[in-house]
Amino acid sequence: MSLRPLTTIGFDADDTLWQNEQFYQLTEKHFTALLADFAEGEKVSERLLEAEKRNLSHYGFGIKGFTLSMIETAIEITEGHVPAKVIAEILDIGRDLLSHPVETMPHVHETLEALTGAYLLVLITKGDLFDQERKLAQSGLGDLFDAVEIVSDKTAVTYRRIFSKVGDGPERAMMVGNSLKSDIVPAIAAGSYGVFVPHALTWVLEHVDEPKDAPRFRKIEHLGELRPLIEGL
Incomplete structure (x- = not known):
């Protein structure tokens, strides 16, 4: 087992990797x-x-x-x-x-390409199975991920299960996403890092307060800031 503090990085899909x-x-x-x-x-x-x-x-x-x-x-x-x-x-x-076209967010391709191989990358998204598979295929990002998990909901249990199956457990994992409620708060509760990437448009049902006091909470303005953040851990 790797002794690195971080071995696995999870990414949300909608409004993190592409517009939704x-x-x-x-x-x-x-x-x-x-x-x-x-x-x-x-x-x-x-x-x-x-x-x-x-x-x-x-x-x-x-x-x-x-x-x-x-x-x-x-x-x-x-x-x-x-x-x-x-x-x-x-x-x-x-x-x-x-059938709407897939529009990837800024810095997505170069960030994933830089991280793949150095870390285990897993796409963790919720929603309709066929629609998420369609968007992943059209995005051209599929080959950059070691695993893809399309789930019915995102909870601490979800992240513990996925990061234990794909990587070295939640303590050596990071979840990156635009939803505090679905991507960040439950990932931190599971023991992982949670990196919040705000999006200008977020569904009202996904709004919760930032867990600013959580030691493993991080916030960046765009995915281009992710690599420097990881290198500074």
């Missing part, structure tokens, strides 16, 4: 426009968020659950009188969301 939330927000704007005759946009968005919260335990994270939540919201907003044409358009914008 911006496409959801554009879809939501389209959705609120479809229901403009029935309610104001802000009200529609509020009801949609409530539906998403309710449905997470049923559908999990991802575009399919989001689409079902839009349909549910449309039925509620219209008190069951939503036109079939609107339902069809909701399905269309859901399918469009499943």
